[in-house]
Amino acid sequence: MNAFLAVLEKDLRLAWRDRAGWLTAAAFAAISILTYSFAFDLATSDVRPLLPGVLWTTFLFAGVFAAGAGFQREGEEGTFDALLLSPVSPTAIFLGKLAATLAALVVIEFALLIAATILFDEPLLTPELVAIVMLGTAGYASLTTLLGTLGSGHRARAVLLPVMALPLLVPMLIAAVRATGETLGLFGGDAPWVLLLGVFAAWSTLTAALLFPLAVER
Amino acid sequence: MNLARRVYALRWVALPPLTGAGVLAMLVGAVVAAPRELVEGDVQRLMYIHVPSAQAMYLAFGVVFVASVMVLWKRDMRWDAAARGAATVGVLFTGFALVTGMLWGKPTWGVYWQWDARLTSTLVLFLVYTAYLLARAVSDPSDEQAARYSAVYAIVGFLDVPLIVMSVRWWRTLHPQPIVARLDPQLPDSMLAVLGISTLAIFLLAAWLILLRTDTERLGQRLLGLRADVDRREEA
Amino acid sequence: MDGELGYLFAGFAVFWAGLFVYLLLLQARIRHLTREVDRLEERLAEADGSGPPPAGSPR
Numbered sequence: 015m016n017a018f019l020a021v022l023e024k025d026l027r028l029a030w031r032d033r034a035g036w037l038t039a040a041a042f043a044a045i046s047i048l049t050y051s052f053a054f055d056l057a058t059s060d061v062r063p064l065l066p067g068v069l070w071t072t073f074l075f076a077g078v079f080a081a082g083a084g085f086q087r088e089g090e091e092g093t094f095d096a097l098l099l100s101p102v103s104p105t106a107i108f109l110g111k112l113a114a115t116l117a118a119l120v121v122i123e124f125a126l127l128i129a130a131t132i133l134f135d136e137p138l139l140t141p142e143l144v145a146i147v148m149l150g151t152a153g154y155a156s157l158t159t160l161l162g163t164l165g166s167g168h169r170a171r172a173v174l175l176p177v178m179a180l181p182l183l184v185p186m187l188i189a190a191v192r193a194t195g196e197t198l199g200l201f202g203g204d205a206p207w208v209l210l211l212g213v214f215a216a217w218s219t220l221t222a223a224l225l226f227p228l229a230v231e232r
Numbered sequence: 233m234n235l236a237r238r239v240y241a242l243r244w245v246a247l248p249p250l251t252g253a254g255v256l257a258m259l260v261g262a263v264v265a266a267p268r269e270l271v272e273g274d275v276q277r278l279m280y281i282h283v284p285s286a287q288a289m290y291l292a293f294g295v296v297f298v299a300s301v302m303v304l305w306k307r308d309m310r311w312d313a314a315a316r317g318a319a320t321v322g323v324l325f326t327g328f329a330l331v332t333g334m335l336w337g338k339p340t341w342g343v344y345w346q347w348d349a350r351l352t353s354t355l356v357l358f359l360v361y362t363a364y365l366l367a368r369a370v371s372d373p374s375d376e377q378a379a380r381y382s383a384v385y386a387i388v389g390f391l392d393v394p395l396i397v398m399s400v401r402w403w404r405t406l407h408p409q410p411i412v413a414r415l416d417p418q419l420p421d422s423m424l425a426v427l428g429i430s431t432l433a434i435f436l437l438a439a440w441l442i443l444l445r446t447d448t449e450r451l452g453q454r455l456l457g458l459r460a461d462v463d464r465r466e467e468a
Numbered sequence: 469m470d471g472e473l474g475y476l477f478a479g480f481a482v483f484w485a486g487l488f489v490y491l492l493l494l495q496a497r498i499r500h501l502t503r504e505v506d507r508l509e510e511r512l513a514e515a516d517g518s519g520p521p522p523a524g525s526p527r
Contacts, residue, residue, distance in 0.1 A: 157388065164381045174367055178385060181359035182392050185399035192403070205402035214395060221388055228304045229384045263480075275472040278479040324490055328483055335479040339472040437487075444494060451501045458508040465515040 021110025039080035066194035081162035104227035150190035160222035254433030261426035284434035292322030297390035300383035317446030
């Protein structure tokens with residue numbers, strides 16, 4: 015537990031020092047929403063069903079983008095290898111990194127939700143929606159952290175990260191958009207989307223946490 | 233294990249003629265022997281390629297999964313060669329499934345693509361395969377780190393397959409479906425028989441191609457090893 | 469009815485052509501690799517047999 019907290023603290027501190035990278039991801043997300051607004055004229059009410067999709071594609075792209083850029087630095091500096099050689103358990107390393115990434119992503123998403131609430135005059139900060147966002151983020155953050163961390167240090171891999179991550183995230187994207195739409199009363203659905211979202215989050219975190227130590231064994 | 237080894241050694245003797253015979257039987261069955269479907273006409277005969285190809289795709293995925301687990305467990309690069317071999321063949325059959333699905337769909341639905349559950353999840357799996365091969369392509373075939381990274385990706389991808397298929401199916405059943413060329417379990421026996429033969433034929437084909445491709449990858453690995461040896465020797 | 473036979477034909481053609489092309493490419497790759505492996509094995513044998521090649525040797 016101590017190791018986990020230590021790694022978490024290290025990663026949070028790193029994230030703060032590298033806040034330019036995270037701020038860029040946030041800016042990218044904001045610009046995406048604006049781009050969607052212009053492209054689809056989201057102010058008119060008959061385009062409102064697009065809102066959940068807009069939100070989640072923005073979250074996903076920002077998250078994958080941030081994961082790719084964020085892990086570059088640590089890989090290049092070689093500090094990651096040093097960490098792996100230390101007696102800290104790889105699982106703690108992974109979970110620490112995941113927790114820090116989640117914290118940063120949640121901050122960005124909250125900012126986005128506030129912006130979207132204002133722009134689209136849609137109450138987006140309800141507890142159900144927040145819960146869905148957190149669940150969905152847990153789902154995609156664990157996979158992007160796994161793939162990003164393992165691929166760090168190789169320049170081509172950073173560009174490849176969205177290509178690798180997004181197909182795997184299809185279930186989470188479908189479930190998150192439908193669940194969000196349901197909560198906003200935009201479209202109904204008979205399928206238990208929130209359950210699927212939860213299953214995906216649990217599965218992805220567990221799988222990533224189990225595979226990470228196996229993959230970094232040197 | 234001696235029996236298994238002996239069978240494996242005989243693979244080049246047994247597989248090519250068996251595969252050839254199987255594929256021939258499949259063609260005869262699909263084009264001539266199988267009855268003509270009442271609603272969709274002769275285009276429905278594409279089912280005998282489409283369905284087995286999709287199943288071969290899952291089979292190849294399974295092989296990639298097992299090989300990837302072995303890469304992480306045994307740290308033997310020979311399993312990486314097998315994973316890459318199976319992935320390449322998997323992409324091939326996924327492509328067949330997609331194209332025959334579209335060509336079957338156009339006269340049946342009126343459009344090439346209907347976002348139906350099976351074709352859509354096949355497309356997602358095609359993207360996963362492609363991402364895997366791209367990840368291997370940007371790195372050296374002898375790079376063990378890259379092999380482990382790709383193995384992790386393949387394992388996650390394989391475990392994700394049921395989630396992908398499920399979520400896409402749920403997503404699509406909420407939308408009004410056209411009269412889809414669904415695989416009717418009430419298929420007449422004659423069609424089922426031809427389908428069975430076709431599936432066997434395509435599985436044999438997939439197995440043969442996977443073995444062939446894996447051997448090729450091993451040859452490539454051996455080449456890299458030799459190059460390193462030669463460089464070392466000639467520098468001395 | 470004729471139109472749909474066209475799709476049927478196209479489907480089988482894609483299958484055949486795809487397999488054919490794949491096998492051709494695979495064969496070419498095997499040939500190339502085998503040639504390279506033989507070449508390198510020769511060099512290795514020479515390097516072992518006669519010691520390091522003298523400077524300015526044709527290879």
